Amino acid sequence: MNHPIRRRVQRNILMPAAGSADTRSSSPATTHQGMKSVTDRIQQLKQSYSRQLPGRIAELEKIWGRFTEDNDPGGMDAMLDLAHNLAGSGGVYGYPRISTVSRDLHRTLLRIKEEQRAPSSDERHHIEKQLRELQHEAAATPR
Amino acid sequence: MPQTAPLNDAPARAPQLQRLLYVEDDPGIQAIVKLTLEEIGRFTVLCCSSGREALASAVAFRPDLMLLDVIMPELDGPATAAELRSIPQLAATPVIFMTARNEPGELARLREKGAIAVISKPFDPITLCDEIRDAWQMEHSAVV
Numbered sequence: 593m594n595h596p597i598r599r600r601v602q603r604n605i606l607m608p609a610a611g612s613a614d615t616r617s618s619s620p621a622t623t624h625q626g627m628k629s630v631t632d633r634i635q636q637l638k639q640s641y642s643r644q645l646p647g648r649i650a651e652l653e654k655i656w657g658r659f660t661e662d663n664d665p666g667g668m669d670a671m672l673d674l675a676h677n678l679a680g681s682g683g684v685y686g687y688p689r690i691s692t693v694s695r696d697l698h699r700t701l702l703r704i705k706e707e708q709r710a711p712s713s714d715e716r717h718h719i720e721k722q723l724r725e726l727q728h729e730a731a732a733t734p735r
Numbered sequence: 736m737p738q739t740a741p742l743n744d745a746p747a748r749a750p751q752l753q754r755l756l757y758v759e760d761d762p763g764i765q766a767i768v769k770l771t772l773e774e775i776g777r778f779t780v781l782c783c784s785s786g787r788e789a790l791a792s793a794v795a796f797r798p799d800l801m802l803l804d805v806i807m808p809e810l811d812g813p814a815t816a817a818e819l820r821s822i823p824q825l826a827a828t829p830v831i832f833m834t835a836r837n838e839p840g841e842l843a844r845l846r847e848k849g850a851i852a853v854i855s856k857p858f859d860p861i862t863l864c865d866e867i868r869d870a871w872q873m874e875h876s877a878v879v
Contacts, residue, residue, distance in 0.1 A: 626774075629774075630770070630771070630774045630775060633770055633774070634767060634770065634771070634860055634861075637766055637767050637770065641763055644763075673808075676806055676835055676836075677761045677763070677764075679835040679836075679856070679857075680761065680764055680804075680833075680834075680835035680856035680857060681761060681763045681764050681856070681857070682857060683856070683857025683858075684764065684767060684856065684857040684858060684859075684860060685763075685767070688857065691835070691856075691857045695835065695836075698835075698836075
């Protein structure tokens with residue numbers, strides 16, 4: 593990725609400027625090897641997230657199923673928590689579409705909760721479409 | 736005759752940012768942020784999973800800066816920040832919020848609560864430390 597900020601960060605990590613306040617050369621991330629170790633560990637976290645993602649989406653679908661069948665009042669809060677977590681974490685771990693769709697889902701659920709009503713038929717269809725998209729995205733390779 | 740301090744034309748430097756209190760309830764996010772803060776930013780980091788946990792540990796840790804998730808159960812980020820900053824030793828400690836609700840109105844609301852910056856989720860873990868340092872530098876150049 594050639595984003596200018598990232599280029600600047602990588603330059604600072606690999607070659608700290610002489611005399612800068614941040615020239616602790618003994619630190620692991622100041623060397624090429626150290627940076628590789630960090631990116632390897634980030635990669636491991638990403639792989640772990642990828643393994644867990646389908647289960648989290650399945651959990652979301654299960655809660656939605658219970659909510660629509662039994663009008664389980666705790667279901668709405670549980671869905672809001674899960675959608676919020678996915679919105680925050682998806683893009684960090686290479687799934688930007690998971691973040692976008694989950695944020696939209698969170699917004700829809702929050703509106704329903706704040707208005708203290710059952711979801712309309714259109715909202716149900718919309719939420720179910722979002723859940724299918726999340727399931728599809730969770731099976732994709734992270735970017 | 737009183738001694739006067741020598742004139743110094745050099746730009747004032749912000750104090751070094753070393754100790755970060757980080758509060759996040761999502762373990763998946765906490766793991767990657769802790770890794771990048773420690774290994775890329777080389778900060779000393781205290782991770783807490785709730786506002787209550789932060790309140791119990793913050794004074795002893797003496798953070799230079801507090802990085803708080805916004806939506807957390809029981810005590811959310813702004814409420815945690817308010818309680819932390821009501822402690823005299825932490826009253827002047829800058830706060831940065833991290834939020835997945837990144838609508839402009841929400842970001843403005845968080846800035847009004849005294850945050851020096853608001854970082855939107857998702858963020859790039861590689862550039863996160865730069866965002867934090869930039870906010871820290873801006874805050875201290877504004878003070879000077």
